[in-house]
Amino acid sequence: MSMAPRLDLRQSQSLVMTPQLRQAIKLLQSSNIEVSAFVEEELERNPLLERDERVLPGPDDGLRADPLPPAPATPDSHAAATSDSLPSEAQAPLDADWSNVYDSGGSYETPHGSGGRADFADDLSGVEDLAGAGRTLREHLGEQLRLTFSDPQDRLIAAQMLALVDAAGRLAVPDQALAEALGCEVAKVAAVRQRMQRFDPVGMFCRDLRECLAVQLAERNRLDPAMAALLDNLELLARRDRPALMQICGVDAEDLADMIAEIRRLDPKPGASFDSAPAPVVVPDVLMRRAPDGGWLLELNPETLPRVLLNRGFHARAQTGLRSRDDRAFLAEQLQSANWLLKSLEQRATTILKVASEIVRRQDGFFRHGVGHLRPLILRDVAEEVAMHESTVSRVTANKYLATPRGTFELKYFFTTAIAGTGSGETHSAEAVRHRIRAMIGAEDPEAILSDDAIVDRLRQEGVDIARRTVAKYREALRIPSSVQRKREKAVPA
Template sequence: MAIGPRLDLRFTQSLVMTPQLRQAIKLLQSSNLEVTAFVEEELERNPLLERDEKPEGGASVPPPREIVPPPRLDSYDGASAATLPADTEAPLDIGDWSNVYDGEPRFGEGRGGRADFEGDGRGIDELAVERPRTLQEELAGQVRLTFPDPGDRLIAAQLIALLDPAGRLAAADGDIAAAMGCDAARVGEIRARMQRFEPTGLFCRDLQECLSVQLAERNRLDPAMVALLANLELLARRDMRGLMRVCGVDAEDLADMVAELKRLDPKPGAGYDIAPAMAVVPDVLMRAAPVWAGVGGAAEADWILELNPETLPRLLVKRGFHARAQVSATREERAFLAEKFQAANWLVKSLEQRANTILKVAAEIVRRQDGFFRHGVTHLRPLILRDVAEAVEMHESTVSRVTANKYIATPRGNFELKYFFTTAIGGTAGETFSAEAIRHRIRSMVAAETSDDILSDDAIVAALRREGVDIARRTVAKYREALRIPSSVQRKREKAVPA
């Protein structure tokens, strides 16, 4: 057997992840904010890209749109027909268009201002608002008025710097004094005075001390209240008998003490420095089409889907500039222009493909979850990625990327596309139910409880099985814990406490 070098020719197929393909995949799974940030970077990096500054009404190509017809009656299977009992949620009235945004501004309500020219044309979010003072600024002002000594002010500034967002200061006085080279008694005295700052209860080590300071400020820290604060774990378990025995009070006095605690602020520093919540900007807009007479004369309507033009980056490739620049460019400059021209074309193509893919997947989701949009969460159907992937002829990973961080604005509110994918729960008659619908039903059943009729997990299982849902007790317990619903024993104790 001879050993030596040999030259062979082989033909193989392999998937190569080019930089352009990685960019397209990244854009597909990114949110609209991330896409906008990426486009801004490309506009600065690529001289052959420019933003389309044409007004939205003058755009030559309107945003992509899909019309989803109502499902035919014979297209419903057992899963869609099997629904839980209707709850208090009002069904969506397709015939009422007063609460549906049709995308067209009404007379006198456009962006140009009021028809009588009395307004300044600006929205409330465009008006200048004075920046609220932070907690540190509020406390610094009180320190200047309370401590005339510069050394005390320095210690107080250190205590302010050590505060956590809730207003707690868990560090011991001795540790703070050792770090600053001063006496621990002096730190404790300054800390005690700062605990009476506004808001009262800051700079405390734990919840018990925070509530004690607030009660002392109100002159309500009596021995019974001290005993109650020392046994807060009994209050968390709603052990009223144990609390009455420890505090030496009757049920009426204990109810008054608990009501007094509820009026206190357990986290006095949490109300400051709160950043405003970012509004969710939907990627897909959904509205009902004009009503038409369906089978049997019933009023049915199509759903119209279109991409939100506010989230669509509109880019143009400077083809004329590219052609003129190549005339007098050197060899290196032509190579640079060719690279940037190819990158610009690929980016525009990737954004267009991303928009069409999102709209295609969203249309299939709306078609399959038509009952949810018409009747509510009790009609939500089981749905997995494979079902949508097979319908739109895409891979499951592509559908997963499309539905990640994407939102749709519906007449029932804004929802993430991932919300509509739920597992299936079997029924006693062979039908299936959505896990999200089951969770909603469990929440409704618990909300309808009275203090004399608390449902255990076994009772919830029995009630669901009477409604045709074949579910195990451990599944009900898992759903209840996911909804942050206490156990039946805990709920009974909570409802037994006087309001």
């Protein structure tokens, strides 16, 4: 082997992730809310971009679900998204495999059809305006504190309790510890706590769940000895051991059922629901409806498409008036950035529609007959059909929603693992099997509770080859008790 130095010339290919490429990938996997926020930032930063203020056509304007003609060479993002043509391979950098990519600009971070019809989004408009900003829990309790206590010492004790209460409404600090910290009598602290437990919401400032429920029952004048005995044995209630509870409380099955129903109407965490933020409104990215021929029509939701234009007139005027080399370089950079943004938005829209169409085609049985007909589906199945990489399909289906006649679903919902069937080559969707298990248990006879083994036997009779531990795992994921617990709950004593 020669140890002398030598000079070799080699050729290699590598994919360099430019900032523009990172932008395109980030837009592809972002939700419509994140994309809208990003576009707003670009509108403020780039003088060549402007918002498209043209009015979208309504449902009665003769808009068809057929693809529109190809957009001009420099389209705005909304017109490009509704085009039937896809970018060329040179213009579509998102179909590559990014698992082995060199990033010249540093690492990047991953964030969590045609036309459109306004009637699909009409029912969603304005929903987010229904909930207004209200007072916080501590503000609400502080107002009651000032109205309830006039003595300065009582107010000081109450203020200390208000500062220590947790988000659920619990105050686990013992009265003795509070009294020592404030230099007052324990009885004084206990009296203040007792009055504050009747604040709205009732059940705050309690040490544990039993005391919280007891305060709420006392407020309703329902804390009798039998109910107190039930609260003292909440662990038996959690195990659904009704025979033992009936013996301890000295009641029959009907009275016990009424007592349990009374407890279920109480709030175990009265402080948690007060400050809870309203559920975010899900705006679908793709709208779906039945076609006249019995098929399905898909179209992008125009409410989620960023409407942005490239102002070429302003660019032309600015270019003729610039003299400095730095100014011309800045203008060229802004033009390139604007073109990349429009191209990325166009490809994002067309890719979402393309992937959603393939998902709908494969899950046609679900949309026609329900979750029991959901088919096994993995990213590779869709990727091969639409000629994209699995990573691209994964990004497209993240945080994207499809509005269907059966409700609004995230695109990832339709990807479920396969469970082998008893027949040759037959498979079943895991989600469909979970739905079947729930239906079986819901319809079981109280005198013949189904064990996990019995559920396995029934599923195998229906063509599903499933193990007992898998049934147990699915049942627990559905928060369904075991057969022993269900038998206790449904047992009717003689």
